Amino acid sequence: MSQKIVIIGAGFAGLLAALSAARLRNEKGVSPADLTITVVAPEPALIVRPRLYERDPASMTAPLGELFAATDIDFRAGWVDTIDAGKGVISLKGVDGAAEMLPYDRLVVAAGSHGFQPPIPGLADFGHSVNDRAAAVALDKHLQALADRPASPARDTVVVVGGGFTGIEVATEMPDRLREILGQDTPVRVVIVEHGPCVAGDMGDEPRPYIEARLRELGIETIVGSGVSGLDEGGVALDDGARIETDTVIWSAGMRASPLTAQLPGERDTLGRVLVDPDLRVPGAPHIFATGDTAKAATDDKGNFSLMSCQHARRLGAFAGHNAAADLLGEPTLPYDQPSYVVCLDLGPDAAIFTRGWSPRTVEITGPEAKKVKMEVNRVWIYPPAAERAAAFQNAFEARTVDF
Template sequence: MRLVIIGAGFAGMYAALSSARLRDIAGASPKRIKITLIAPQPSLVVRPRLYEPHPDRMTAPLGPLLAAIDVDYVKGSAQTIDTAARTVDIVAADGGRTTLEYDRLVLATGSRLFKPNLPGLAEHGFSVDSYDDAVALDRHLHGLTKQPPSVARNTVVVAGGGFTGIEAATELPARLRAILGNDAKPRVVIVERGEVVGPDMGPGPRPLIEAALAKLDIEARLGVGVAALDASGVTLSDGARIDAATVVWAAGMRAAPLTAQIPAERDNLGRLLVDRQLRVPGVAGVFATGDAAHAASDDIGNTALMSCQHATRMGAFAGHNAAAELLELPTRTYHQEAYVTCLDLGTAGALFTRGWERDVEMTGEEAKTAKREINTVWIYPPSAERAAALASADPERVTAL
């Protein structure tokens, strides 16, 4: 029997760990229950850190870890899923094709930045959504030193004032000064269609976010959007013009396109609706997890967000349950009542909240210390030591925070 996991992000990594853990507990051999992970590279992109300098360093190897827990790695991109035949077609970088049969499938394909069909966005917009995108932005920022000093050269427009947009924007003044010199006068402008910055953060943290933006001299254009981009800046929906050498798009996420191949119901973000065991109803043998899944996280109406925090634990439950079905063992009900946020605010510190109401628990340097711990320790893969790695994947104990 074969359990196939598509994706090597936080959800896919923990699906592999937890399924291997249950296989071990049940005393089943890797030959009896084969666990296979498909991904373009055997590495975890530490996506929550891609807004930071040196994004080329934001990966962690998974090859030794997968080998230690007897999970097969297949290098390539899943191209086609046939849920009737229970097969996945894989395309390698050289164009070669492979087909894998599965008995259980865990779809952990993550999410992508939503890019509308705006004039100039594809040609002139940057992002911190993927490893390649973040590296391209970093190269572009360093390339600004070849341009003559000007207000436009020193200006960055960040389109989107949500969590990612705020973290990218608040990091940029220090990044630009490090690249252009301390005499440079960076100008960072957040453009947000909503009436407030951080609309999803709620009213409690908002004054602290606004104070941080003011401290960093970051402007906010609210109630407008970017209508068009060109090589020298952006035109806003109200007709205003901002000359800028750099535009960072951070306006919304959607589930990865592969989820569209599963014949099941999806939400408005493209996520597959799943039951409390993370199965896709009506599609035999298929589980969805992480950013690919719309899942209830408790019994009072909260649903998992597109976040590392939720993907890690969801992945552990999905992997456990997929393996449990093959081993004819009881499955577990996914639940994740605890919820925190830790928002980086650049040199203005950070903001730590707890609960769905986002009650502020830490600010300033105290929160910044917590953010560093999260970003540099807690979200990284466990060591490639079999017993410790498997022990880390008990679904009831897994948490990214």
């Protein structure tokens, strides 16, 4: 009887998990009929989430159908709602709404993350985000429609809440994008509101001055040490009672792992990620691996852990898929490791910053040179491989073995 690997999610982690499992199956000469690999996700496409802060977010998707066909990976369109670890079965709703049960021998949970929305008055009604494609497309439509409104300080102002990586990337896009929509002479205003003591708090002391200088150069204001207490149609209220008149608030203040993680045993971190074993297995559920944004895994023996990042999701996915297949094929599983960590942060039309290391982060490149790297990352590196078997298996192998 055939054995079944089921992978929830077709993001960076899910795709690399599927390709890595298929690669090992191929290497061991096992037929796809004897070991099936099935990806379950709403659509057979990779949503290129790291690009959702850019123009035309609707286009930030890469089809996966031909790649799956070339590598004998099955695809099931649907939305998983329950995981029954005891019975080894998941239930899903197909795109037509029909419920279905899918048994597995090994399950890889790669269902990603979503933006965190605290219960702040008005946030659900008036807040925008770039955390998922639907939200980014809605923001894009909203920005385009601003041109139909009469000029006003509120129309010409964008407030970005959260001065972390995503907040900075979306804020530094805004001045140019607003001028394109509203006219080059429009006095556009972009404000980052950050409740911590500084923007780019995670970046550390060496990179931060360059980022702050770049924000000043683009005319982006920063308000630090203050949170947001409410949003309404025409503005945003800050904790200290101040108000900013704005038609556009972009919420970039935190992510949470897929709610499916709550159905798994074991410990979770404050982001909802499962604290996984070295081979990415879920403690207490020996047939389930968690990966990508749903997993918190040690990257090395120096106390560093994976982040909710594409960089980690790709490699975590490659290990999880390999290990799920290895476990069924009687091969030893491999402990995940990812010694190098780099950040390439976009800083608007002609600049970025590239850093290496965890703490301290050392600045390697800035300005237009770093922007070239960022464009290469966003437009080439993170896209799926060609729909060709050998190239796809090589891509999966490199995702697990090649360090930055």
